[in-house]
Amino acid sequence: xxxxxxxxxxxxxxxxxxxxxxxxxxxxxxxxxxxxxxxxxxxxxxxxxxxxxxxxxxxxxxxxxxxxxxxxxxxxxxxxxxxxxxxxxxxxxxxxxxxxxxxxxxxxxxxxxxxxxxxxxxxxxxxxxxxxxxxxxxxxxxxxxxxxxxxxxxxxxxxxxxxxxxxxxxxxxxxxxxxxxxxxxxxxxxxxxxxxxxxxxxxxxxxxxxxxxxxxxxxxxxxxxxxxxxxxxxxxxxxxxxxxxxxxxxxxxxxxxxxxxxxxxxxxxxxxxxxxxxxxxxxxxxxxxxxxxxxxxxxxxxxxxxxxxxxxxxxxxxxxxxx
Amino acid sequence: xxxxxxxxxxxxxxxxxxxxxxxxxxxxxxxxxxxxxxxxxxxxxxxxxxxxxxxxxxxxxxxxxxxxxxxxxxxxxxxxxxxxxxxxxxxxxxxxxxxxxxxxxxxxxxxxxxxxxxxxxxxxxxxxxxxxxxxxxxxxxxxxxxxxxxxxxxxxxxxxxxxxxxxxxxxxxxxxxxxxxxxxxxxxxxxxxxxxxxxxxxxxxxxxxxxxxxxxxxxxxxxxxxxxxxxxxxxxxxxxxxxxxxxxxxxxxxxxxxxxxxxxxxxxxxxxxxxxxxxxxxxxxxxxxxxxxxxxxxxxxxxxxxxxx
Numbered sequence: 242x243x244x245x246x247x248x249x250x251x252x253x254x255x256x257x258x259x260x261x262x263x264x265x266x267x268x269x270x271x272x273x274x275x276x277x278x279x280x281x282x283x284x285x286x287x288x289x290x291x292x293x294x295x296x297x298x299x300x301x302x303x304x305x306x307x308x309x310x311x312x313x314x315x316x317x318x319x320x321x322x323x324x325x326x327x328x329x330x331x332x333x334x335x336x337x338x339x340x341x342x343x344x345x346x347x348x349x350x351x352x353x354x355x356x357x358x359x360x361x362x363x364x365x366x367x368x369x370x371x372x373x374x375x376x377x378x379x380x381x382x383x384x385x386x387x388x389x390x391x392x393x394x395x396x397x398x399x400x401x402x403x404x405x406x407x408x409x410x411x412x413x414x415x416x417x418x419x420x421x422x423x424x425x426x427x428x429x430x431x432x433x434x435x436x437x438x439x440x441x442x443x444x445x446x447x448x449x450x451x452x453x454x455x456x457x458x459x460x461x462x463x464x465x466x467x468x469x470x471x472x473x474x475x476x477x478x479x480x481x482x483x484x485x486x487x488x489x490x491x492x493x494x495x496x497x498x499x500x501x502x503x504x505x506x507x508x509x510x511x512x513x514x515x516x517x518x519x520x521x522x523x524x525x526x527x528x529x530x531x532x533x534x535x536x537x538x539x540x541x542x543x544x545x546x547x548x549x550x551x552x553x554x555x556x557x558x559x560x561x562x563x564x
Numbered sequence: 565x566x567x568x569x570x571x572x573x574x575x576x577x578x579x580x581x582x583x584x585x586x587x588x589x590x591x592x593x594x595x596x597x598x599x600x601x602x603x604x605x606x607x608x609x610x611x612x613x614x615x616x617x618x619x620x621x622x623x624x625x626x627x628x629x630x631x632x633x634x635x636x637x638x639x640x641x642x643x644x645x646x647x648x649x650x651x652x653x654x655x656x657x658x659x660x661x662x663x664x665x666x667x668x669x670x671x672x673x674x675x676x677x678x679x680x681x682x683x684x685x686x687x688x689x690x691x692x693x694x695x696x697x698x699x700x701x702x703x704x705x706x707x708x709x710x711x712x713x714x715x716x717x718x719x720x721x722x723x724x725x726x727x728x729x730x731x732x733x734x735x736x737x738x739x740x741x742x743x744x745x746x747x748x749x750x751x752x753x754x755x756x757x758x759x760x761x762x763x764x765x766x767x768x769x770x771x772x773x774x775x776x777x778x779x780x781x782x783x784x785x786x787x788x789x790x791x792x793x794x795x796x797x798x799x800x801x802x803x804x805x806x807x808x809x810x811x812x813x814x815x816x817x818x819x820x821x822x823x824x825x826x827x828x829x830x831x832x833x834x835x836x837x838x839x840x841x842x843x844x845x846x847x848x849x850x851x852x853x854x855x856x857x858x859x860x861x862x863x864x865x866x867x868x869x870x871x872x873x
Contacts, residue, residue, distance in 0.1 A: 266686060292686060298716065303709035306675020310693070311683040313664055313676070314614065337669050338676065345655040346665060347648035348870030382871050406873035 242423040250392035254399035268295040269321030305334035312354040322358040339408040340383030351406040359415040368538035373503035378410040385409040386479040390454035392422040397431030414452040434481030442472035446490040449500040460556035495526040505533035527563035569599040572623040595623035597794035600819035602627035604767025614662040614680040614693040616673030621666030632852035642859035649862045671704035678710045681721035692720040692778045700731025702745045711752040720778035725788040732797040733805040749786035761789030762819040
């Protein structure tokens with residue numbers, strides 16, 4: 242199978258959905274001729290023009306707010322917020338408008354819109370351009386939250402997100418944009434709410450999201466040399482969450498480590514741990530461990546940043562402590 | 565227009581009464597005194613056009629064709645209400661009538677109306693979006709971002725500021741350094757027009773012109789209608805921030821009485837006709853109350869529905 246990058250996979254999903262449905266349009270800062278801050282939308286402006294690849298002024302509130310209004314009246318906007326960190330600028334539009342409108346209107350409106358935004362550290366971009374804020378969005382009933390880890394998943398999940406009739410927050414890891422992986426030429430869709438077993442094993446389950454899936458896979462390879470068989474589960478979508486696949490894996494391996502880049506405190510990992518405790522406690526042979534970002538803003542200096550973001554050795558250490 | 569204004573007035577008077585009796589939960593923000601803005605504006609729209617509304621939304625909804633029965637049922641929190649009892653006074657919507665919702669967040673309707681206008685532009689369906697907001701909301705970022713975006717993209721949207729001079733207790737002169745919100749239009753390259761918000765014809769004419777301009781691709785207009793609410797920001801507001809004299813002055817400028825006198829003078833309206841209209845509206849309001857009171861509450865489990873499509 243051909244291999245393309247995560248950024249190319251996202252671009253293909255956008256192009257295919259825009260070709261398939263003329264209600265789909267893109268809007269955001271520098272998404273047009275410039276092709277997006279990370280180059281994801283490159284070439285789409287040339288292909289679809291100003292109307293459907295809309296460069297906006299620096300107005301996060303109006304980008305999301307106008308997407309809400311357009312979605313409520315028959316369009317399917319894909320809004321880009323240049324960095325996840327800027328989502329706070331439009332948080333009323335996300336929290337009180339997009340997430341609530343359908344409910345408050347008694348189910349009488351659909352909001353088919355996607356907000357794409359890059360998350361994560363690793364570029365020495367410091368505290369205002371490196372956060373992983375997925376827990377903000379999973380806390381809001383009314384939103385769906387997607388966090389793909391591979392080009393294959395990114396393409397299939399983005400197509401499903403664009404076709405979904407609900408507001409979807411689609412979180413792309415900026416360190417994955419150049420990551421290559423197999424993506425079939427033919428059309429496929431990955432339904433939201435289906436986790437993926439990225440590696441099978443029987444001694445321990447690592448539940449990891451986004452970039453951390455790859456670190457978990459590296460850790461699993463190293464642990465294998467020590468004789469441990471590790472299963473890696475990628476939820477892919479945080480809401481809807483495929484609890485069953487996570488629980489089935491934990492019931493099989495009896496041990497679990499949860500890994501994410503976002504800070505540990507009140508992070509999404511706590512939710513996964515709670516689900517395991519409530520629904521698979523009797524299967525556990527050891528306490529569930531979390532390996533998460535340290536509870537500080539992301540620092541600038543490379544050794545500092547490396548220290549606060551979970552690394553392969555942190556995962557191995559946590560795994561060995563319960564194996 | 566006369567009937568529509570009176571319908572708003574009588575509905576609101578009843579709502580105020582029912583709220584005082586404890587029959588309506590939550591908050592109620594009365595629109596009494598501002599009826600000419602909603603009615604003048606919505607009369608200049610087609611049924612398929614969109615509006616976004618505010619906290620003080622009952623008047624806008626009625627003017628856009630909202631059904632009193634479903635509105636009252638929603639205010640009571642009943643299953644038969646516009647939002648099945650999930651929205652209440654501040655969130656009533658009827659997308660089929662182009663009503664994209666009252667809104668509990670001040671200034672939140674501005675980008676939503678901008679988006680609805682963008683949607684009309686992209687779908688080439690000729691619809692316009694009219695955004696009701698207030699002087700207070702014009703200090704929010706949503707106002708500036710939306711006017712800017714609508715203007716650069718020449719979107720078919722009308723920003724209609726109902727300047728009732730107070731953001732709860734904050735008088736306009738303390739909240740902004742200019743007299744007219746409409747002055748802000750020049751910063752976004754669009755016309756800014758000040759009108760008498762208690763003159764329904766003046767509102768209609770200004771909005772009609774803006775609608776024609778928007779529909780023909782001429783882009784957005786900011787219209788500022790000067791008016792006043794007679795009652796507090798919400799029911800129960802003691803209004804320590806303004807004098808009774810000020811309120812009485814505005815009552816003398818009642819938009820309904822003013823239009824009534826004009827219609828009588830023009831021979832369009834008679835005392836007999838006014839009585840008939842009053843009776844008709846009284847029946848409508850009564851029927852709405854009866855409908856709301858006789859309607860069932862939603863089952864508690866229905867709280868779990870309608871989160872996702």
